[in-house]
Amino acid sequence: MFGLFKSDPTKKLQKEYERKLEQAMHAARNGDMRANASLTEDAEAIRAEIDKLKQE
Structure with a gap:
C-alpha cells in the first residue's frame, strides 16, 4: 500500500535516455x-x- 505513491526511478531514466537520443x-x-x-x-x-x- 505504501509503495503506491513511490516514484518509479526507471521512468525518470527513460525520459533522460530519450532526451539524450533526441539531442544526439x-x-x-x-x-x-x-x-x-x-x-x-x-x-x-x-x-x-x-x-x-x-533486473533487480
Missing part, C-alpha cells in the same frame, strides 16, 4: 558528429542503468 539526433543532423557520439555514449550508459534496475 539533432547534433547529427547539424553535422556535429563528435557531439552525436558523446550524447549517444551517454544515452547508452543510461540505458545500461535502466536495464540493471529492471
